[in-house]
Amino acid sequence: MTRAPAALLRSALFVPAANARALEKSASLAVDALIFDLEDSAAEGEKGAARERLRGHLATRGRQAADGPLRVVRINPLDTPAGTEDLLMACAVRADAILLPKVEGPEALEEADTALQHCDAPPALALWAMVETPMGVLRAGAIAGAALSRSLGALVVGPNDLALAAGLLVSPGRPELMPWIGPILVAGHAHGVPVLDGVFNDLADSEGFAAECAAGRRFGFCGKTLIHPSQIDPADAAFGPTPDEIARAEAIVAAFSNPAHRGRGVIRLGTRMVERLHLAEAEALLARAALIRNRKD
Numbered sequence: 641m642t643r644a645p646a647a648l649l650r651s652a653l654f655v656p657a658a659n660a661r662a663l664e665k666s667a668s669l670a671v672d673a674l675i676f677d678l679e680d681s682a683a684e685g686e687k688g689a690a691r692e693r694l695r696g697h698l699a700t701r702g703r704q705a706a707d708g709p710l711r712v713v714r715i716n717p718l719d720t721p722a723g724t725e726d727l728l729m730a731c732a733v734r735a736d737a738i739l740l741p742k743v744e745g746p747e748a749l750e751e752a753d754t755a756l757q758h759c760d761a762p763p764a765l766a767l768w769a770m771v772e773t774p775m776g777v778l779r780a781g782a783i784a785g786a787a788l789s790r791s792l793g794a795l796v797v798g799p800n801d802l803a804l805a806a807g808l809l810v811s812p813g814r815p816e817l818m819p820w821i822g823p824i825l826v827a828g829h830a831h832g833v834p835v836l837d838g839v840f841n842d843l844a845d846s847e848g849f850a851a852e853c854a855a856g857r858r859f860g861f862c863g864k865t866l867i868h869p870s871q872i873d874p875a876d877a878a879f880g881p882t883p884d885e886i887a888r889a890e891a892i893v894a895a896f897s898n899p900a901h902r903g904r905g906v907i908r909l910g911t912r913m914v915e916r917l918h919l920a921e922a923e924a925l926l927a928r929a930a931l932i933r934n935r936k937d
């Protein structure tokens with residue numbers, strides 16, 4: 641099926657549904673996506689109560705506006721007792737997307753897709769996939785290319801589960817994770833599926849967080865998953881175009897609009913070669929900047 645045009649996904653905050661206060665707080669946050677978590681942040685004995693709390697919360701709060709935060713529910717795996725109940729609840733409250741944890745192949749997405757068809761879920765309800773196991777990384781291409789009746793809205797890296805499964809001792813700058821992250825990025829870009837970077841666990845290390853966001857942007861992630869409201873603004877800043885990038889994009893557009901350059905495939909701009917592919921890139925960046933500006937107004 642065709643992929644939806646990329647929405648803004650700079651910041652995606654995990655909100656533990658087991659925590660009533662965090663759930664309440666999430667309604668006041670300006671963020672691109674809220675991922676309500678029923679999986680790892682809900683202990684075994686809390687899962688039912690967390691689901692019912694989230695049902696009540698989402699039932700009384702529809703998406704505030706077309707450009708309000710996407711409402712995503714991370715459910716438990718479908719082969720666990722809680723998984724199907726979670727999926728039915730997310731469908732009933734008209735979530736925007738369901739995030740499946742520990743996806744190891746297209747079969748898990750197909751199974752969820754079929755279950756959603758049986759409960760008359762709207763076609764607009766997207767599936768998202770966490771890739772966070774060695775098998776998931778090995779099959780990332782097949783996951784990103786899964787044949788579904790609905791859109792695969794995002795792949796999400798799970799660094800904590802990857803580190804656990806592969807025995808990684810992750811150091812600052814996370815070089816140990818790079819061989820695992822690379823195949824997920826390639827798979828997403830090959831199939832036109834946005835890839836969200838994994839969470840950063842140290843809430844006191846704001847410099848480390850900013851550096852990881854900046855690296856994530858350079859690597860081609862669309863945005864980052866977050867664990868705390870204080871991480872939203874730095875993530876939005878890192879994954880939105882900077883004023884310098886906007887100025888450069890405007891200069892490229894202006895250069896190609898110059899009648900002297902009409903019909904030319906390649907021109908010189910200052911010290912650099914600029915081709916029409918850079919014009920397309922500049923136009924896309926300016927469209928993204930306008931989307932962000934409109935959201936603020």
Ligand SMILES: CC(C)(COP(=O)(O)OP(=O)(O)OC[C@H]1O[C@@H](n2cnc3c(N)ncnc32)[C@H](O)[C@@H]1OP(=O)(O)O)[C@@H](O)C(=O)NCCC(=O)NCCSC(=O)C[C@H](O)C(=O)O
Pocket residue numbers: 653654655656659661662663665666677680681772797798799800801802838839866867868869
């Ligand atoms: C990490 C935390 C447990 C820290 O909690 P706490 O110390 O209570 O935070 P603060 O006192 O600083 O909170 C200040 C206020 O902000 C609200 N808050 C905090 N976190 C969130 C949140 N995530 N969403 C919404 N609101 C939040 C507090 O309630 C305070 O509100 P108020 O008192 O009204 O001012 C906590 O931040 C937390 O639980 N974070 C999310 C944890 C989570 O969801 N984990 C699962 C997803 S990550 C994951 O699974 C990784 C992946 O799968 C992988 O494998 O890597």
Ligand SMILES: [Mg+2]
Pocket residue numbers: 680741772798800801
């Ligand atoms: Mg995980």
